[in-house]
Amino acid sequence: MTAAPGDKPFSFLPDDPARAALALVLGFTLLRVAFAALLGFGVDESYTLGQARRLALSYFDHPPLHLWLAHASMAVFGTTWAVRLPFILLFAGTSWLLFALTRRLFGGWEGVWAVLALNASLFFLASPGTWIVPDGPLLFFLTAGMAALARLFFPWEGETPSAWIAWTLAGFCFGFAGLSKYSAVFVVAGLAIFLFATPHRRWLAHPAPYAGALVAVLAISPVIVWNIANDWVSLRFQAGRGGGRGLTLSAFAQMLAGQFVWLAPWIAVPLATIAAQNLARLKDERRLFLMALAAPTILYFTLQSLWSGWALPHWPMPGWFFAFPLLGAWMVANPAASPSPHAWARWSTALAVVLALGIGTLGATGLLTRLGVPSRADPTLDAFDWTALRPILAARGVARGSGPVVVGLTWNEGGKIDLAVGDAADVMVIGPDPRGFAFRQVRRAYQGADVLIVALAGTWARQQAALQGQFAVIGEPERLSIGRGGRPEIDLVIVPARGLKSLAPVSLAAR
Known part of the structure; x- marks a missing residue:
């Protein structure tokens, strides 16, 4: 079946949505490889690679999965830029899983648009997509788990998915998400909200979800054992980062602005606008599913800045991740919108390419300081090895x-x-x-x-x-x-x- 002109973000993409999505994933993966080869390791990456030299059940700052992966990668690549390759490939898998999830909920071309928007976003292009950070494994396993459950919640005609397989696979994936980052709990809490708010609560009377929960606990047990042996110091450290300092509107404003910049303004505006519009469409279980997954992470970490006095704008990003299928659905449903979705696709992709290669080149050459910019004002200096x-x-x-x-x-x-x-x-x-x-x-x-x-x-x-x-x-x-x-x-x-x-x-x- 030939795609309608309004369906495809770019005319050169194949007419089959799956092949088109694969083409986008491949293109952005190659861009990430170039970006990774140009840019040195940031402060967090350098620290992570140092900690990953020694294998442990878990670690002080985060659960261990990305450090285990970094340890294995260093055994192959040393401490060259190529140590990032497993993380780049992992995000390629995450992009495909997002396509599969969006295709199930809304359609194939909606999935293609969601993949394009996700990969053109500055945060998802750079941090979980390229760098050695816990967000990469976190998003892969959260998406895989939710895709498994979406097949159970929203089966296609003729499908008879197994509840035992769906919940066991989801439990395994959520356990590995917990092995990646503690904030996985907020997305899983969103799943619980969805279950209680819909007739899908009937699954709570089935033994399969509890078997899945047991699998999740077993998967995350290294973190539990390490924290018990170390007086729960890792959990206390992370919980302490949200400590109260009184009402701080300036920190809240910085948190909002930081998310706006990290997502990229040309992505953040339509993404947030469409997410807000979907608040009026929550009777549609597909939309409620995504909004429930997105909302706890976004709301908690954004509002936390009001009383903590500070917060990092990348903390709510796993929540925004689950809003991208809604953006993809809107793009297909509104081909005649102004500004044009196709013009937006061209500009968003071009800016992603220019920024990735431009920042990578600045980081590799130190061009800003050569042009007289003080070193302390050079944002790429942290990536100088x-x-x-x-x-x-x-x-x-x-x-x-x-x-x-x-x-x-x-x-x-x-x-x-x-x-x-x-x-x-x-x-x-x-x-x-x-x-x-x-x-x-x-x-x-x-x-x-x-x-x-x-x-x-x-x-x-x-x-x-x-x-x-x-x-x-x-x-x-x-x-x-x-x-x-x-x-x-x-x-x-x-x-x-x-x-x-x-x-x-x-x-x-x-x-």
């Missing part, structure tokens, strides 16, 4: 199995240092916020050790006085600058110190 440290520290005796321990002063600087030299030497962190480093540091093993402190010059200036009691002797700092293309962009210090007394503040020293 400190690889120049490796030969510098090697010249000072840092090598596998010998030489001093390398010490950072903050978790984020420690991540950058670890990425550069962590396979050649132990990297530890001293300071009030070591994050995951606190759970891999064997303090007794380094008692009395000689170390090389590596820090940004500003960090050293702030913490120098507090470090005096942690060493027998602290030497004179050696100053150096490193940057892209041989240009100095960041100022570091290397400080020799002898007689390590403590790697952590008193509150952690007993570990």
Whole structure:
């Protein structure tokens, strides 16, 4: 059957929606590969790769799945850009699952539009789509689980899906989503809302959902066991990030603006508008299903900024993810809208390509600083890898199995240092916020050790006085600058110190 002119986002796509969706997924996957090859590792990625060097049941900041995946990827690719490839391929799978889910709910071309909009969004193009972050596995398994249940809730004519298979597969997927990120619980809570609000509540009288819940608990058990052994420190850390600081309208405004920017304004406006319009169409169970999955995550993390005083705009994104099928359905139903959906598709895709390749090129070359932009104002500087440290520290005796321990002063600087030299030497962190480093540091093993402190010059200036009691002797700092293309962009210090007394503040020293 030939597609109508208004159905396809681009005339060159195949007439079959599945093939068209595959073509879009392939095209955006190639774009992500180019983006990944150009851009260095960000602060969070560097820290994650450092933590992933050592396998554990779970970790301080997040559940373990993306770290396990990073560990396996490093075994194949080392710490080159290619370590991102499994995450890129995982999001290609997520895009296909979104197509399959949208096709079941609304139709094939609706699924194609949803895939296009998702992949053209800045956040989904870059963060879960390319980077080594927990959101990639989270979205893959949430989408797979919801697609399995959608087949049960909304079967096509002639289908007789098995409740046992659907709920067991969903439980497995939700368990692995929980192994990816704690916020999976909000999307699963949305599923519960959908069940209670519709005749699908009848499934609660069937044993299959409870079998699926047991499978989910078994899947997430490594996180439970690790937290029990570590006084629930990971859950307490994440819960504490939403602590109350009083009414803060400025933080709420920043949260709204941040989501607007992260999604990309040309995606955010139609996505939010169409989601709001669907509030009047919740009698349609398909739309209620998606809105129930989306709403808890979006509302909680957005409103949380009102009392917490801060929040990160990527936290609500798993909720927005489930609004994309609604956007796809609207695009097919309104081909004559103004502005034209087809013009929107062309501009959105072009901007995604230009921004991905442009940001990647700026990050690879440091062009902004070459043009006179101060380093502190260069948003790509966080993606600058400190690889120049490796030969510098090697010249000072840092090598596998010998030489001093390398010490950072903050978790984020420690991540950058670890990425550069962590396979050649132990990297530890001293300071009030070591994050995951606190759970891999064997303090007794380094008692009395000689170390090389590596820090940004500003960090050293702030913490120098507090470090005096942690060493027998602290030497004179050696100053150096490193940057892209041989240009100095960041100022570091290397400080020799002898007689390590403590790697952590008193509150952690007993570990």
